[in-house]
Amino acid sequence: MCFLLLTAFAITRAHDLLATVMLLSIYSLLCASFFVVMDAVDVAFTEAAVGAVVSTLLLLSTLSLTGRFEKPQREKPLFGLIIVLTTGALLIYGTLQMPPFGSAAAPIHQHVGSYYINQSYAETGIVNLVTSVLASYRGYDTFGELVVIFTAGVGVLALLSSQKSYPIAPIDKTILPAPMKQHHILRVVSKMLIPLILLFALYVQFHGHTGPGGGFQAGVIFASAIVLYTMIFGLQAALDVISVAWLKLFSAFGVLIYSSVGLLSLLSGENFLDYSVLAQAPIEAQHLGTLAVEMGIGITVASTIMLIFFSFSGQMHSIGEAQ
Amino acid sequence: MIAQLPILQVIVPLVAAPLCLFIGRPKLVWLFTLVSSFMAFIISVVLLQQVMTNGTIIYSLGGWSAPIGIEYRIDYLNAYLSLIISATSSIILLAAHTSITAEIEESKLTLFYVLFLICLAGMLGIVASGDVFNVFVFLEISALASYSLIALGSDRRALTAALRYLLVGTVGATFILIGIGLMYITTGTLNMHDLSLQLVNVADSRTLVTAFSFFTVGVCLKLALFPLHWWLPNAYSFAPSVVGALLAATATKVAIYILLRFIFTIFGVEFSFSILPLQYILVALGLAGIFVASITAIYQQDVKQLFAYSSVAQVAYMMLALGLNNTSGLVATLLHLFNHALMKGALFLALAGVMYRVGSVQLEHFSGLGQRMPWTMAAIVIGGLSLVGLPLTVGFISKWYLLRATLENGWWPMAVLILIGSLLSIVYVWRIVEAAYFTPSVESSSNIKEAPLSILLPTWLLVLANLYFGTDTNFTVTISNLTAQYLLGASP
Amino acid sequence: MNIWDSFNYWVVMILMMNGLYILISQGNFIKKIIGLTVFQTAVFIFFISMAKITGATAPILKQATEQGSTLYSNPLPHVLILTAIVVSISTMALALALVIRIKQAYGTIEEEEIQHKDQP
Structure with missing residues (x-):
């Protein structure tokens, strides 16, 4: 602390x-x-x-x-300090009657929390409680979260794609030195690491039921492997593998996977995101639903993060050329 | 299918958004967007009908009943609000294609519609949800979409406006999150209905007071209540015109909804108005807001800025009415939610028409527009008169209820102050009228024609609605009365 | 009541206020965004702290048969914070994209200079 x-x-x-x-x-x-x-x-x-x-x-x-x-500060802004101190005082005032830290008797652990701990295994068959709450009980929140990422991706794209006219195609690749061409050790090590990272991402993706992990983390790890590749071998090489247009579609596709699970239950007359329609046995249905949903998350997260990163480094390119 | 309506209303635009990316042609995307927004509108009409006949609708997402899962709980207030939001957004979308094609690059059009739909879905999601954390998530969805929409504006000041809005909005959202956390720690639940039942037991806890304060401050940041309003005018005026119209007509309404929901449904009137001096704070800030914002509006050169400041003033009216803490006051707030959406929608759409033809909304460029664009200017005049609160317009109805509410409390000096506030709005509306009708047109503007029909039609749709609901108050007043009674009755 | 009961929360409050202070007082946009992140992260710590039960373990069930014998921390705040972290990174990405555009449009990311340039 x-x-x-x-x-x-x-x-x-x-x-x-x-x-x-x-x-x-x-x-x-x-x-x-x-x-x-x-x-x-x-x-x-x-x-x-x-x-x-x-x-x-x-x-x-x-x-x-x-x-x-950054520019050096002019004077100490007293105004900010006053606001902050008032807010802080209010918070401290609030904590005075808060249930003590770590106590099991606090109301927070009695009401809904204990329900998840006691019932969720029987109802969903998922060992990791966080996953079961995330993907099933509060699956709609997670859907919202996915849309937030998607929105950010689209927003960044809308903001940064304006200089799309910067010439990628006409540049002769042999002239443009790939970044870090001289760092042989880095290149070799990263070549070895990248497949491992991708594998690990897949492991995390499908292991979310039993251990920590799940679609979101897997997506981030997957994307970071590609980002590493980009940093070592240059944006152009990475764009050759996956283009921005595809990433855009992929990130939309992930959201659609999630929502189609929901719509499937709507079509069969159940409530949105009710997984029970996916299979006969309820526990199996929950498993299937969670799996599909996590897939959707993984795809969207991975492609959106790559998208954002590519947009950012695309800017770097265009500025580098301007200078 | 009727049973699924509460979720469909949110899901239709939300699913339509990623689908847009697969379509490609901007014009088709626009049609698709329009259709999904209209679907949401139709659904919300049916929902309101359902609520009026059958009472509150409860919909459990994922089949998990609350408080274990998330539920949608549609009552008068939600149904009313989602009707306002989906109706205005549909009308604005009618005009969107013409206006937006002129203002942003072709390659970004699809992304624009995606963001527009997400923003709409986010607002509908906030309104429909019965779970506090879910409200936070959807708040962020609509907020992120609107930051990017604002930043698409062609002026570079749109960027700083968007970033400032982002910083303020995120702090507001985080304050709300702290409030949610404190509420959760005292009760152990996130469901609104459940919270309202649990909070009675712990009503005197200081933690709860803190939670309430954080929540209110967070919402007021989003709401642009007077001292916290500095981000709003730039954000509204530098955004692309239709975005300005959408945000001005709906975004603050959603924030007010959240405040109403928390004051009345979750905390209950008793707690909100007796433990904290909220009543006086709201009234004082409301009055100050009306005066400061109206006076600032008078000095604006940019007409969009002028109306943005007037929005701040109008929000202040609503808060003032809320602070009066009687039934008429609440009815006035609810009425003004609807009426203000109509006026500001019409005004900003008319400005979109001006922007399309003139390329600027500076006051100096308005000279002579009274002859060049008679219909657009007439729309602005009627919208302006509505802001002032002249009889036969919707503005009159809300002012009337507001005055009645102040007199009910016996606060007649305040009634006088409100009237003076209206005089201020006459001044700023007059400045536009003067520029448009009584100054000779400049030579360079001789080739300016009337706004295209695709913008003019939706504008006039809103203007006529202004006049219609100004004369036939049956619908709005009934709904507002029902909602007010429901809110005051349902709270423990 | 024991002072240490709330110690954890107090540290969180100080962190929050620190972040908020950076956000309000600094003129550099990137610094502001960093302040925002510190603030948000502190709120996350607050949520996670309230989920903790002394002596409990992570909410991953050990064996289906052993249920009830072990004490688990409350999983719900964890889920909320997972969502909130995602929201915060999305906000940050968008904010940074805006900063890049601002830099391109104005040539600076200091708030004062930008205000200065916007004056006609």
Whole structure:
């Protein structure tokens, strides 16, 4: 906990944006380890993947476009401090009557929470409670979450695709040196790593039922393998493998998989996202439903993250050429 | 199929959005978008009918009944709101294709419609949901879509406006999330109905007060209530015209809905108005908002900015009416939700027409437009008169109820203040009229014609609705009364 | 009541306020976004902390037969936060894309300079 505080304060003080980003990455990792201590393994997994990898990556690629140092501050903004202190005081006031930390008797653990713990295995047959709540009981929230990612992907595309006219095709690939061509060790190691990462992603994808993991984490890992490939071999090489247009369709496709599961249940006269129509035995149906839904998540997440990354580095290209 | 309507209303636009990417041709995408928005509209009409005959509809998602799963709970308030949202969005979409093709690049048109549909679905999702966390998720869906929609505006200031809106909106959403967390920690449930039952037992807890405060501040950030409104004018005015129209007509309404839902359904009137001095805060901020925003509006050169500030003022009216804490006040708020959507929809669409022909909405370019674009200008004048609250327009109805509500509380000085506020709006509407009708046109504007029919028609549809609902108040007043009674009666 | 009962929450509050302070007081847009992330992450920690039960274990059932004998932490906040993390990264991606466009349009990402350039 104290480390967290230290890092957060360091972020406030630092003027070098690159250092700030690194500190933020450390902060995320610390959070992830804190989540493990707090028994939230799934969340820790996600935080590590998202906070420490994806967000750092995005921030860094933005920084390479916008410059690394910020302007020194003019004076201490008292106004902000006052707002923050009032809000903080209100929060502390609120905690005074909060149920104590870690107590099992708190109302939060009595009402709905205990229902999931006691009943969910019998009803869904999924060992990982987080997965069963995520994909089944609150499947609609997860659908919403998927749409959020999809929206972000579409939004980023809409914002950054304007300079689409930058000439990719006419550039002679032999002249344009692939980034990091000289780093032979990196190239070899990453060539070995990438298949392993992809395999691991698939493992995480299908292992979500029994251990921590699931579609979201798998999607992030899958995308990070491709991102690694892009960084080592250049954007052009990556675009040769998967083009932006395909990624766009894939990310839409993932959302459609999820919703078609829902629509399937609608068509058979049950409520939206009711998995019981997918198979005869209820537990099997839940399994099938969760699996399909996780597939949808995985596909959308992976393709959207790649899409966002490609858009960002596409900007880098166009700026590099302009200079 | 009737039983599935609550979800279909949200799902139709939501599924249509990714499908758009597979279609390709912008014109087809537009038709597809239009059709799905109209489907949502028809569904919401049927839903309202259902609610009026059968009472509250409960729909459990995934077949898990609440509080274990997520449920949709459609009552008067939801049905009314989703009717407003889907109706305005459908009408605005009619005009969208002509207007938007002129304002953004061809390659982005499909993405635009995808985002538009997602935004619509997000708002419908917020309104329909009976689960607080689900509200948060859909809030973010519609918010993310609207940030990107705003950023598509052609002016570079659209970018900063969008980023500022994003930062403010996310802080607001995170505040709401903290509020949800605090509520959850005291009760252990996320379902609204369940929460309202559980919260009675812990009503005096400080944690709850904190939760309520965070929630209210978060929503007010989204709502652009007076001191927290600085992000709104730029966001509305630099967005593409139809986006401005959509957001001005619906987005703040959704935020007000959330506030109403929390004050009345979850926390209950008693808690909201007695434990916290919410009543006085709302009234004070409302009054201050009306005056500051109206006066700022008078000094604007950009007509979109002018109407955006007037939106801030109108939101302040609604909050003032809410703060009066009596039935007429609530009815006034609800009426104004509907009426304001009509006026602002019409005004911003008319501006879209001006933007299409003139290419600018600066006040100085309005000179002589009274002759060049008679129909568009007439629409703006009627919309403006409606803002002022002249009889025969919808604005009059809401002002009338507002005044009645203040007098019921015996606060007649406030009634006077409200009237003065209306005078201020006369001033800013007059400035447009003056520019359009009483200044000679500039030479360069001689080739400006009337706005194309595809924009003019939807504009006038809204204007006529303005006049119709201004004279025949049967429908709106009945619904508002029913809703108000339901809200006040249902709360524990 | 024991002071340590709420210690965890207090640290979270300080983190939150720290993030919010960065967001309000800094003029650089990237710094603002980072502040936002710190703020949001602190809220996540808050949610996860309230799910914890002392002595409990991660909510992955050990054996179907052993049920009831072990204490599990509450899975629901975990699910909520999984969703919230995804939402926050999506917001961040969009915000950064906006920052890139702003840099291209204005040549700077400092709030004051942009305001200055927008004055006619």
